[in-house]
């Protein structure tokens with residue numbers, strides 16, 4: 001069962017009576033602590049057991065420093081926990097994004113204001129190289145020529161700061 | 167590169183009801199919504215509101231705290247396509263900022279920290295995108311978005327990374343439905359990485375033969391490329407296909423079609439109890455009748471508006487109270503008779 005307030009597993013289950021209505025409350029460890037509810041699972045023995053299993057779990061298990069998600073969490077939910085997860089789980093990120101994005105794995109397009117547009121053209125050329133490779137393998141030579149000329153254009157533009165992301 | 171504006175023309179009105187553009191954004195240095203604690207969710211709201219305040223010269227919006235809003239009003243916001251169903255039904259700190267013209271909304275703490283939507287009449291995704299693009303830029307005076315040079319704008323769900331932009335058009339496809347060609351369109355859409363949803367988005371049944379078509383891929387293609395393909399190729403392709411289906415119906419079964427649209431109009435002009443599905447179904451045929459010239463009236467704008475006005479939340483607002491299903495059916499029939507009587 002999931003926590004009422006987030007998607008972590010619920011560890012505290014309580015029956016609450018509010019305004020004469022009964023309703024069940026399920027909270028994860030963090031949210032239970034926030035609500036000031038003691039966690040019944042936090043008996044010394046349980047705590048020891050859970051710390052042992054966490055140790056076993058986290059040995060060799062990549063964990064995101066930003067949000068505490070493990071690789072298993074990410075794989076199970078197919079969702080990232082925080083922006084740092086993207087770098088914390090390199091290969092898994094790649095696999096997850098590619099499968100959701102029809103094989104694409106390089107951003108092209110706008111960036112936040114003030115972020116180096118040179119980077120953008122650099123990535124754009126990376127993407128074009130990938131595309132060129134695909135076109136050649138598929139024997140689409142006209143397409144390949146088109147991409148080559150785009151790459152040449154891009155190389156010409158590089159020194160002069162162009163790129164208006166508008 | 168020049169960026170022509172959309173020219174909202176009546177030309178597409180026979181098939182296109184509305185267009186939308188959406189941007190998903192998350193604040194850097196914060197967990198995504200599904201992992202955020204209550205305190206963090208409040209902090210996200212504060213930051214989003216600061217961003218909106220910084221953007222005030224670009225867009226004036228009113229903040230609605232959804233935790234403090236009753237179910238009736240949340241439903242109304244959802245029926246007007248200003249918030250999603252999950253956002254209406256969720257618990258916890260969340261809200262929506264709505265522009266005065268109600269054609270722009272910013273959901274906070276839905277699936278992403280911030281989701282901006284702009285809505286337009288007809289085939290106008292470019293105008294919609296311009297609007298949220300400006301808002302996005304203005305908000306950055308205060309808000310710092312999570313961005314990765316390789317993965318683009320970061321999101322909890324890998325389906326929303328990269329540009330994090332989605333263009334959609336609400337299309338009326340009764341011709342394809344009646345000729346049984348809709349599955350072909352669905353298959354073609356799938357091959358083109360397009361999502362096809364119902365009148366109320368994800369998970370909603372198609373109601374009134376409305377289909378919301380949108381791009382599924384958000385990574386590896388710039389906003390302009392996506393927009394061009396959507397605006398100039400994909401949607402026009404579906405429009406032409408629908409028109410061909412309508413022409414075929416008119417050629418092969420004009421009398422049946424004429425009979426049917428007149429019957430549907432007659433029923434809604436005199437019924438005393440109407441369920442929402444029935445209203446949507448018959449209005450859909452009336453709309454087809456208007457666009458094909460089989461019906462002289464009612465005006466298309468009136469019919470377009472009714473698809474929303476017959477929803478229960480709208481009827482509740484009109485009558486100013488919570489309605490039982492039976493009462494809603496009666497209120498719906500009253501509204502339809504009044505609106506369609508002298509059509």
Ligand SMILES: [Zn+2]
Nearest residue numbers: 003006028031
């Ligand atoms: Zn929780």
Ligand SMILES: [Zn+2]
Nearest residue numbers: 064067082085
């Ligand atoms: Zn993380």
